[in-house]
Each structure stands twice: as structure tokens, then as C-alpha cells.
Amino acid sequence: MINLENRISKIFKNLKSENKKAFISFTTAGYPDEDTSLEIIKSVADSGANIHEISFPHAEAQADGPIIQLANIESIKNGINFEKVINIAKKSREYNQDIGLVMMGYLNNIFIYGIDKFAKEVSGIIDAVICVDLPEDVIEERLLKEALKKENIALIKLVTPTTSDERIQKLVKDADGFIYSVNVAGITGVKSAQIDMVNSQISRIKKYTDLPVVSGFGIKTEEDVKVFSKSNADGIVIGSGIVEKIQEVSKIETNKSKIADFVKDFCSKLIINLNS
Amino acid sequence: MINLENRISKIFKNLKSENKKAFISFTTAGYPDEDTSLEIIKSVADSGANIHEISFPHAEAQADGPIIQLANIESIKNGINFEKVINIAKKSREYNQDIGLVMMGYLNNIFIYGIDKFAKEVSGIIDAVICVDLPEDVIEERLLKEALKKENIALIKLVTPTTSDERIQKLVKDADGFIYSVNVAGITGVKSAQIDMVNSQISRIKKYTDLPVVSGFGIKTEEDVKVFSKSNADGIVIGSGIVEKIQEVSKIETNKSKIADFVKDFCSKLIINLNS
Amino acid sequence: MTIEEIKNSLKNGPNDKGYYGDFGGRYAPEILMPNLIELEDAFEQAINDKSFIDEFDYYLKDYVGRPNPLYFAEQLTKKIGGAKIYLKSDHLNHLGAHKINNSLFQILLAKYMGKTKIYCETGAGAHLIATAACGARFNFPVIGYMGKDDIFLQSTNVLKAKLFGAEVVECVDGTGEKGVLKDACTSVLKAWSSDPKAFYCCGSAIGPHPFPKIVQYAQSIIGKEIKKQILEKENRLPDAIVACIGGGSNLIGCIHDFLDDKEVALYGVEAEHSSALTNGSIGIMQGFKSFMLQSNDGSATLDTKSLASGINFYSCGPEHSYLKSIGRVNYTYATDEEAFSAFQLLCKTEGILPAFEPSFAIAQAIKIAKEMDSDKIVVINICGRGDKDIDTAERMLGDKLGK
């Protein structure tokens, strides 16, 4: 068994030594269909992304904007389910052992699947879990955290513009992997992030933790990435930006590998913008 | 000045001596138009009708059924007004000095015209007034009665199926001319009168008065007249039956005198049926 | 009160012939006279029968939901910047209008009299649904007479009445082409004449005696509550009471208890194009003498028009003509535009959706409140809710309605 915690730490350590930021991509499992979504993850890995978030879709996603929400609904309509998402994660890991893999979504899927069963199932496969609706005072937060810890999987904490310093201290206390700094109040893919506010939020976080801090929400275009390459984040997450591209290309293209290649090219360009 | 009270008394006295019933016709002044309605009255007089009721139209007639109500509305639309109705009465009297003339309608026209002015204006012209909405306990009943009395004009009382014996006694006490026995509960021209009930109502009235009693409402056809020729009434009133005929004929005929002739023929036939 | 005061009280109602001064009376065809007398006797007996009054009070409370609040309209008061404005909330009654006070009373009276069938007329349909509901509650068949045009305009009320099991008869004028409240009034009197054993539940303070008195009696609960509530809240009587008037039942209901309180100014607000009290002349129709909009010779009513079906009536109850003749009540009118602005203003400031009818009262109340000092008090009767009127409001507002 690979020490998974170490994989994410190692990624950030290496990047730091090269004075680079982590490029964290995000795609929706099952979108535009099960097979293609796997190909996309593979090609994102090939593009040099450091960490990839595999989103398991949820129809009532509270934090997702229209782009990701549409992908969620489409993939659910096409028959994706949580079990299949785990399978996609497994195959992604088989294909690439270096990339950090994060499963991201809403608690209900994990809750229904069974917290312990889930942790065991993804052991050795993924490196972290992000659960949007899992604040620290619900029962399952502790249960999931502990179950994942046994398998060396981090439960990632989110900090948002509304989170007070006091709350940040509480949140980071037993955080793991990295801290996800949400750039804007609201949902994904709608508002643009403002670099000043992003930086000051990350500074606030860094006062209380040595964990890497990644910056997400509101970073979509090559231009955005250029701007945020100068932020004080240790990495940036591109979600709606990539999903939107997949939406566009899959409207005109049905060949899996061509779609995957297109996404790879897009990510490659972003990565160049990030660390140039 | 002719003694008008005597005219109606004389009519009934003469009829009685011949063992005949009074034929009382009813038409709507101004219907189908002002001139024709006058011609109709003249020809009705020619037909041998003993008494004629000139109805002055009212748009919210409470006691009139659809046939007479339509005639009311049409004649009002065609510009009839109370003053013109009085004029029609005058011309009718000029044409025929024997027929009993009764003006019939709703109080409001007389009230607006002025009670005393009205009585003076129709003095020597008409012999009686029937006011549908003028029970004995409204102020104007006494006022109108007294004003008319000065001009020897009778204010006719109505008795209906709902009128108790006690009420009949009160009503007939200072009645004049004749008593109008309303055959059916309700409005004109809708229900058919039942001979047994008509007779018993008239008997009830005759217990308390020696005035002639005429029977109206629900007598429309030649057949009806035949049946009611055997009643104990001293006369019968045909209203809706005649107005309906005028409605029919004026749909296909515009020549005044032809319409009038048609009505005359109809009345003649009824009169034959009444006293044969 | 001294005997003199009692004798001179304006609350004494009509004389024994049904006259308020020169107005009112019982100008009915003979066929109806025995019924009207029977009704009058039964009414007098009922209101002196404690068990009858207890029953009325019980259902006012438990069925109608009375007393309804006398609500201080703080936002509206601020907006207008004059007298304190209170709203009497008859819109909160069961079925959303003051009409149920009267329907309930008369249906109980029908029961008291052993009647087995109810007729009623209606304009906007408020009286229809109230009568249909009370009819359902007390197991009477109800037949409602309603003008053809009103049936079209107030179709939801027709539907409600049918759900309560009532039958609705379309009424037209003599031409057969159109029909409004006055045609329903004439039609129902005809129907009752044909079926005099039935009970006629009259919807406003109009018609032959004793209807104006019965309706006034039933609706006076409104003013009694206002008096009690304003004394509780302000420890004094209001300076003015304002209500709309069609037939005049909600107005007389509001003001009857204040008629002798000369310090309370009373306002009745008609619709501009059916303002019998301002622009009418005295006449006699449909059983009573009152001010009315009529043709020169008295043969017909004039055509009236109002945004609010319920006050689109060519005449008014006779007691109002009397109160006008002695100057006790100020009768005035508002335009459709003024009423519609007032309607919107109450929605936006207080979150209360008035019917169009009381919106005419609101319009007038705003005018007078503006001119009064802030220590003065104006009460407006919100005699119905506006649910029935929102489609029309939507049509009138169009794009101005917002997202």
C-alpha cells in the first residue's frame, strides 16, 4: 500500500522546491458519458495536472453553478452512480500512479454507500475527499474523517469568504492534505474571483496552518490562470472552466479520445500559464 | 267631464245584464313603436274589447315575464317615455269614448312625473290606474288614490294567491272600479292559471266585496279563454298572449295598420271564445 | 341617554312602514307583501330571542372568525403623513368579505322561520359565495341570481358557489344581451314572487322593508367591534370612518353604532360612474325609494360602470339617502384610477390585498387623512380581500408588474 498522505504532501513539496503551484483539475464523473469521462481523466493526468478532482454527481448540488449542475444532471440521466464513480477512480489510478486523486461531492452518496465501506473501497486509490455539505459539527464528519484516516485519505476542509478567523483556526486544527480556499461567496462558475481578496483570504488561512492552500471557484480562463499564477495560493482549482470546454466539444464531437485530447490541450495551456 | 267611474261601472253593469264577461286587453305603449302601438289600441277597441290596459313600460318591471319585459325594453330603446304614453292614452280616448282605459305600470314613472300633475293630465282620459308596486302602506298609495279620486279615476287593487282573507278585507275596503285577481304566484306570461284555484280565489274575494272581479295572469290562448269563460270572474285580462302576437307579427310585417288588424282579429276571436 | 336622546337617536331605524325619513318603504307587488310581513315579524321575534342571537354570535365567532382585527396601518400612516390610519379587517372573514355577516344572519333566520330553500342575488359574487356556504352549512338548497357580465368577470366566485352546491342562474336585462347586479335584483324578486314560500336572502341594505333593516342589523357587528377595539387601543372614538358603498351594507354596518356620536365624521365612497348619492335623483325601484341614477321619466336605470363589480349599482340603500338628506354622512366618490392606486399602495405598504371595492374607500381615506393632524384617527373598512380582482390588476398593470 502506497502512503497516500504522502502523495499529496510529496506533490506540494516537489512543486514548492520548483517554486511552482499545483494545477488541480476538476471533471464530472460520467460526463458526457462514463467511458469518455474516464478518458478525460487519463488525458488530464497526461497533461501534467498535479491533482485531479473527480466529482461524483448530485442532482441537488447546493454549491454548484449551472455549468457543473448541468453536467451532474446529464451524467445521472446517462446512468452514472456512485459505484461507477468509484470504478472510474480505480481505473484512473491504474492508469496513473503519480497524480493526486480527490473524490469530491455531497455527503449523501457516501452516507448511502456506507462510510466505512467507502473508505475501504477507495483505499489506495484516492488521496483525499472533499465533501461540500459536511461541516465539522455533523455526526458524519468525524465518522468519515476517522474512516478515511485509517486508509491514509485526507478529508479536505474548505474556507470561504464568510469564514471568520476564529472558525479558520478551528477548521485547520485537524485538517489534512491541503486547505481549499473558496474564492467567492456563492456557487461555482458564476462570479469571477478577485485576486486581492483571494490573497488576503489565503493569508488569513496561512496564519493558522502550514498546510498547502489551494484556491478555487471563479478561475475559468487562461487569462484567469495567468492572474492567479501571481497569487499566494499553493495551487489553483479549475472546475467550471474545464467542464464548460467538455460541454462545448462534446456537442460537436463524439469520439472519446478526440474529446479527451481536446481537454488535455486545454489543460496543458492552463498549466503553462500557471507556471510561466 | 264624463263620469269615468261610471264608465267602468256601466261596462260591468251592461255585461252583467247580458250575462257576459268583460274582455280586458293589455298592450305595451310604444311597442313595437309609438304610432303602431296607438293603432293597435284603436283596433283593439274596434274589436269589441271592453277595457284596455295601456302599459307604460319600465325596465326593471318586477311582475312582468320575459314577453312583456322584452316589449318594455324595446319600447324604451325606441324612445317611449311616460309623457308619450299619456299622449297615446289621450289619442286612444279621442278615438273611442266607450272603452274603459286603464293605465298600468310601476309607481316610479308617476312619482317622477308628479302624482297630482299626472292625475290632472289623465283626467277625463283614463278610468283607472294599476300600479304594480304600490301596496297600501306606502305613502304614495294614499296620495295617488286621493289625487285620482278627485278626477274620478279608480286605483285598482290586486289580490294574489298569497293574499290572506284578512288582507283581502283590508284591500277591498276602499277599492274602486274592479278588483284584479292575479291567478298565479309569479310573473306574467309564464305559468298557466288553474281554473279551480282561480275560481276559489275569486270566491274568496267576492265574500268581501261587490265590486267586479277580473282574472289575470296565465290566460294566453283561445283555449285558455274558452276554459276561463266558465270561471266565476267578471272579466279576464289577456296580456302576454296579445303582446306575444304583436311580437310575432311585427317581425314579419312593418305596416302599422296590418299589424293592428292582425291584433284586432286575434282579439275578436278571443272575445267570441269568451262569451259563446 | 335621556328619553329625548333615545327618541332622537339616528339608530332607531325605519318607522313601522319601513321609512327612513322620506326613503325606503316597501314598494312591492302584492304577491310579496305577505312574505315581507311574515319576514318582518320573524325578524323582530328572532332578534328578541336570546337563543337566536346566541346562535348568531356563536357562528360569527366560530364560523366567520370574528372579531377580526382593527389593525393599525403603521406603514400606510407613515406614507401618508397625516392621521393615524386603522383598518377594520373584514377581509379576514371566512370567504373574505363582510357579506357573510349578513348571509349567516339571514340563513339562521330562514332556519328560524322553517324555510326550506334560499334565493339570493349577487353582483361581484361575494354575497353569492357567502350565502352558498351558509346554505351548505345549514342544509339549504341555494339558488343564486347573477348578471351575465358578472358571471364572466367573477367566474371564480361562480365556481366556489357551485362547489358549495349552489345553483347559479344567469340574469340579463330585457334585451337578453347583458346583465349586471340590478338585473340580478330584478330577477331574484321575480323568482321569489313565483316561489313565495322560499326565503330571499338579500345581499345589501336595499330592497323593500324589512331588508334594509335586517341587513343593517346583521352588519352592525362591524361597527360594534370597531367601537370596542378603538376604545381598547386608543381609549377614544375615531375622528372619521370611511367605507365604500354599493348597496351600502358594509358602510351602514361600520357606521350604525356611531350615528349618534356626532364627533365622528362618517364617509361613504361610491364609484365615480355609479355615484347615485352624488349624481342621482330620488326614485322608486326594486321595492324601495332612494337616490338613483335613472332616466328622466323614471322608466329605467342608467348604465353604471366601476372597476369594482360589487359597488357597480345604480342606487343605494334608503338609509343612506336619509343620512345624506340630513347631512350626517359625507357621501363622495373616487375614480377607478384613484382606487387602483390605493389598491396598489396598500399591497406595497402593508402586504394587504384589498378588494377593489374597499380600494375606493382607501382612496378617499388617504385624501382626508393627509389633511389631518397626526393625533387624529381614521378607520377604513377593508370589507373584502382582492383575490377575486388580481387578474384584472394584472391586465391593468401589464409590464409594470415586475418580475
Next chain:
Amino acid sequence: MTIEEIKNSLKNGPNDKGYYGDFGGRYAPEILMPNLIELEDAFEQAINDKSFIDEFDYYLKDYVGRPNPLYFAEQLTKKIGGAKIYLKSDHLNHLGAHKINNSLFQILLAKYMGKTKIYCETGAGAHLIATAACGARFNFPVIGYMGKDDIFLQSTNVLKAKLFGAEVVECVDGTGEKGVLKDACTSVLKAWSSDPKAFYCCGSAIGPHPFPKIVQYAQSIIGKEIKKQILEKENRLPDAIVACIGGGSNLIGCIHDFLDDKEVALYGVEAEHSSALTNGSIGIMQGFKSFMLQSNDGSATLDTKSLASGINFYSCGPEHSYLKSIGRVNYTYATDEEAFSAFQLLCKTEGILPAFEPSFAIAQAIKIAKEMDSDKIVVINICGRGDKDIDTAERMLGDKLGK
């Protein structure tokens, strides 16, 4: 009560993390957590602030029109031939439903917290109009989220909300094609996430802690009145209380004060095709853990359907899941057909037009009342009036509606 009884009281509500047994909680994104905590603190402070509670009571009385009657449905009782049936009349509230109890409370809370803008979600629109009205009254802009389909079905409520000055935002599911209450719930949570300084006025006893508690608190006025009124009328508690349940606010409002009165049987009635408590499984969505109708893997809700938009909801408030789990409340469902028959029956027997939502409760109450002796008492909550539903009723009845 002994300390032990107080400790074991079912009225104690959720624990400090917002759990009722296993249910409830605060499964919210971090962006909302500070708001929810702020709200929880403000709520606890407000309900311990006499001036706040006095203000709430004042507007409940003068604006909402409470207390509304506990009406003995004599005709319905006779017709059914079993237990005595009483109707709690929340249909007589301002705007015709129980929702205003809650909207009023939360708008006052928003004022107390110094908020300046209100968001709300709505299904049938009852919560929308109540919130829009209270928003108008207290000078808040209100933005209501409503499913596309519901906007179409309940267009009159949309219109009313706009007349009160509210803005209405159409919500769809991810496909953009259709939208119902759950979509409005998700959309409003997103909107609030984007504008966390605003106040979210939640319409039922659902959502993340402290919403279920706040809504229960506000609605409990219903049950408190029932208790007081039935003691006055019958000098004892009822044998059963029946209410419909969508999110569960009117039900919890009715029964909360009776939770410890074990002799009172409690019934919650869902719609057949949205019966989360009978046919659902435990899940976590939209901020809370409860029974819900969901896909096997928990990714989506199942499509639900009901004659009554207001109870067409895939889940239910967490306190209900708890009360089911301990067996204190009997949860059951009625079919659309049963509800529609019950709707018609109440119209015809009592002259009361219930909303479709409480018609589901009536249907169930009839079933149980029939089996009970005539000395037993059943209370049904008529939580809304049916004005909004008559067009549908007309369509369903067609020719059977009569003249």
C-alpha cells in the same frame, strides 16, 4: 412536571447540533455556516426577549387575525357518524394559510438581526405570498424562488407576490426543463450562498439547523390555540389530531404542544406519490437528514406528484422522521382521489373550501373518525383555503359541477 419528565419531554427539540435523534443536523456548505450560527444565536436571543415575543404576538393577533376558531364541524360529524370533528381554521389567517405564522416570525427575526433583504423558496406559493406580504409590511425587498411548473400552476400566487412588491425567480432542475419545490429549495440555498448577508426565510420545518426549530417554534401557535380552545369547549384534550405534511410545518405546529400528551393520537398525512415517511429511506439533502424519496445511490430525489403542490415534496422535516422512528406520530398517506372527495365533502357539508393540502388530512380524519365512538374528538388542521385550487377542481369535475 418532574425534572425527569422535563428532561424526557419530546418538546425539547433538537440537541445543540440540531439533531432530533438521528435526524436533522446542519449539512450545509461552509459558506453558510457562519450565517446559520448567527441565525441560531439570534433566534435564541429573540425568543428570550420579551419585546420580540410581544411584537410577534401583536402581529399574530392584529395582522394575521389569530386566534382563529376551533370550529365544530357539526354537519361533517353527522355525515361521517363517528367521532366529533373539529376544524382548526388556519385557512382564515391573513392570506389564507398557516404559512404566515412562520413568515411573520422570520421577518421579525430578520428585522431583529438588522438584515435588509429576504430570500424565500416556495412550492404552492403560500409561503411566497406570506413572505412577500410580511416583507412589504416591514419594508424588506423579497426575492422568491419558485419552480417553473409551480409558477404555471399557481399563477395567482405569483401575481399576489408581485403586487406585494416581491420579485419571483423561476427555478428549474439541472435540465432546465422543469422545476418544483425541491428545485426552489436548492436554488434559494445557492442564492443565499451568493449573498450571505441576506436573510433566508425558510418555508417549512426543513433545511439545516436551526430552520426546523425556528419554523416549529413559529407554527406551534396553532397547537397552543387548539389546546386552549378544546379545553374551553370540551374540557379535555382531543383523542386525535390530523394534519397534512409536505415539509411538515403545519403538522409540527399543530402537534408540538401535544407531543407529551400520550393520550392524544397524532396523524401526519402525506400525498400518496410523495410519501417520504412511508416509502422513503434515510438520506441527507438540502442541509438535513431525514426520510426521503431518493435514487438508490442517493444522487437524486425521485419524482414526486400530488394534487396539492404544497405537499409535493420528496422529503419531510427531520423532527417528523424522528417522531416516526420513535412511533409517536402515525404517518400515513391519502390518494389524490381520496383528498379530492374530502375536499368536495367539506365544501358541501360545511361551506368551507379547504386547500387541496389539508384535504389529504380530511380524508384520513374521515377514515379514523368513522371508526371512533361519538364521544371521541378528532381535530383536523385546515391549514389553507382552496381559492388557489378551484380552477383545477373545475377541470376535474367538468360537467359534474352543476349549473
